[in-house]
Amino acid sequence: MTKAFDEMNGGGSGSIRDSYKTLAAWLQNAPPDLLQARSRQAELFFRRMGVTFAVYGDEESNERLIPFDVVPRIIGADEWSGLEAGLKQRVSAINAFLKDIYGPQECIKAGVVPADLILTNPHYRPEMQGRRPPGDVWCHIAGVDLVRTGEDGFYVLEDNVRTPSGVSYMLENREMMMRLFPDLFAEHSVRPVEIYTDMLLRSLQASAPDGAGEDPTIVVLTPGPFNSAYYEHSFLADKLGVELVEGGDLFVNDDTVFMRTTEGPKRVDVIYRRIDDDFIDPLTFMPNSAVGVPGLMSAYHAGRVTLANAVGTGVADDKAVYTYMPQIIRFFTGEDAILQNVPTWRCREPEALKEVLGKLDQLVVKEVGGSGGYGMLVGPAATKAEIEAFRAKLIADPDDFIAQPTLSLSTAPTLNGGDLSPRHVDLRPFVLSSPAGVRVAPGGLTRVALKEGSLVVNSSQGGGTKDTWVLDN
């Protein structure tokens, strides 16, 4: 594999990229062990907070401390404006797509996406057909995963339009960096990510149903303290200044949602739900769900409550539907996609399957319905036996798979012992949609593969996080 594009040093010409010039100079002049000292300090702070993490989650506090790298990932103003435009375009198209799929299905009639791919997709919800959520907004919160292969080569890896998580790390990381490196912030003009919670609050307020009044009641709905993302749920509720509720705190009466309070039932207008569709209403979906709200869908269909995100958004971030995203964007916006898709072979197409089977050792093959790295073959890293086993699965059920080339993810300088070493990174910015428009928080969660050469940024597999700086001007 050729040397990856580096966020600080670029493609290898030796000159430092503009956005990193100040940081590079600062690093040059920094006392040799400063970064390590700050890194230890960060760990101390986080360990203290880590206790808090454990408090909300399970007892295994140490496992839940995600490594934090103190060297920021920096994105220049121009780069960001390109990304921002691309993200807005993409999420707008996704909203239009969902509105159409659950409405007139023009994009199916026009042949943009195959009917069976949508209508038999497990994440398509027939219950939503013909429904319009308040304000016609489906995907209120998206966490789009981006990777980079070159100066202009940003690719979307996944759209994450169900209940994306990770935004609490984006906010906590910034807080930590401002505490550790106030001098660095003084030398850079970094756009604030703290406005995210304010943006989210406004966005949810703007999405309230008709009749909710001037000051709609918003809640965050969590499956409960045993959910792995509970910390984030309570963090967000806290920052938004709204109640963190569990299913049992809500009930539906007369097609209206209420929460039980010490002052009696209080109407709820907007639910930022962190519970999957399947579990949200046992009278409509999985009947044995104990975390949902019985009758919620009746209130939803009656237009009396907003669910963020809407029910049924998963059909838009399905891996097979993903492959059609460039066409979807063109169909709904009339423009070419600003952000590229990773070139993808749809194994359901015989020509593509043949090509994929011919070079399995070079490709990443993913199960359409899989997530979190399950059911995946990473060709270059797999043994012959693994490849052959996967070949059999692929031939047996080609519809279930897509294949992509292994991308050479960009690297960013990362503290490695006492030195800085290039490590592969990705980026998850958060995009908010409401009837008032689409907005992107200036930043995101940068995940970094701490092991040399590793492309896996998942925290469960040794990945860490970095603060992400978007520069002003």
Add this chain to the structure above:
Amino acid sequence: MRIRIDHSTRYGYARPARFIVQMLRLTPRSCESQQVGDWRIETDVDARLRRSEDAFGNIVHSLYTERPTDSLTIRVMGEVSTVDTGGVIRGQSERLSPLVFLRDTALTRADAAILDFAQAIGQGDPLDRMHRLMGALHRDVAFEVGSTSATHTAAEAFAQRRGVCQDHAQIFISAAHRLGVPARYVSGHLNRSDGQHDQDAAHAWAEAWIEGLGWVGFDPANGICPTDQYVRVAVGLDALGATPIRGTSYGGGQESLTVALHVRPVQQSQQQLQSRGWG
């Protein structure tokens, strides 16, 4: 013919339930084969009923009780005029594409045995194959009350080759999907030819989408296509989706269920008497 239905469902609660929420799919819609007249829902405790229509075209009532109660009876009554269309459904607007009814659910997902069974149906035009599928099911899966419960999957019922109408319908759907034919579940009522008007449970069957004909009913439990003895009430992807009543109680604890169902033909001469009897 005219069929009169009187269907009571009584829930008893171990402790008084503070509040009860239910979704009722108990009200039939008119289409070419059935005209619904004079249909009522009554509850024996004060409750709000909100009527709406779901994406499957079913009439849904959301029921919310108004005060604590230790029991709740929902009674639906009405009369439906039917004609025999050979099982073909016409005059019903469909919001969902037939392709949606190729979706498998936890209850209809085929296992290897159902797949084999479906493949053994052989080739032919779809209508013919569905008739053969219905016949084979009627022959191979015994009707036996109590052999399955409401949560049994098609695969589980098929494995024991026994079940009730719900199981027959779900196995039919499962196998039809394997043959590439959209199929769905129907809950409803059957005016029995043996004159048994008091019934223990409502009936269920399946419908398959046949290109050129549209939705066609198949009742594998009885081995026939629905006639004018049948009243369709609700459709869904599986039994769960077409369940007459789905609900929950707050604070009621263990609940018990009693169903009383009378389905009988209305004779001209009896009409006067009947309406007085129910008045």
Add this chain to the structure above:
Amino acid sequence: MLSRTADSLYWTGRYMERADFLARILEAAIRLAALPAKDQATVTAWAGAIASSGVKSAFDASGRTPSEKSVREYLAFGADNSTSIKACITRARTNARSVRTALTIELWEAINGAWNGLNELGEPTKRDDFTSYLDFVKSTSLAVEGASSRTMLRNDAYWFLRLGMAIERADNTARLLDVKYHLLLPPGERVGGQLDYFQWTTLLREVSALTAYRWVYRESVRPWLVADLLVLNRQMPRSLASCQGMIVSYLEKLAADYGRRGPAQRLASSRLTQFNEARIEDIFQAGLHEYIQNFLNENNALAGAIHEQYLV
């Protein structure tokens, strides 16, 4: 505030209070058992601890017989005792954790620290270690009380936490009084006898009131004065009258915050009026046992009313 949040705060208060109460009972039993006395008296001390804790039937059903070892083990960390010290602290923490954002960091750290500390101490068997264990439990309830009092806003969250503590404390004191009065008087031993003296001083120790007694009454320990101290004395923070006063004041704060009084307020304040008019002589005349039983029933009814009004 969410009803669930109020419920969790209320139960955090109750469980912390009960853990503290159990620690005091065990401490007093150790002291009583250490007095030079016949074997029978030692057994009585441990049986008394079980009775005072209100877990006699569960203890007996577990197949245990009262001894220092069995009682210490059962009340402090018995795996089959759902209201052991360990279980109470664990439940207090679970409740607190589920409403973490309604607590101050200081209060959370006090509760979580209690739980962590208890886990570190394990299940000590040596008497010295066990005494340190009890000291730790008592110190945690002080830490929790201090943290809540010093750091929490005086809003409904605080009132529900305090309300739980006060309801539990009233229940504990009443039960203690009742058990001592009835179960611990050996047949033939008249009220005021030698053994009785130890029993009553033990009772005072259990509520940390031996010194207080001397300050208030300035005479030797007499049962009716002990009863007066624990039932009617408003200076004594664990007396029934004090607990009732606290309950009323917290309920009134809630009523003021919410702008609405309900059945809980009415029930609580009518009981407080009875305390203001009561004299210990009359209580003895009518029977302390009946009086206490009545108090316990009413306290339960009040807890039920609070539950109905706020917590569901």
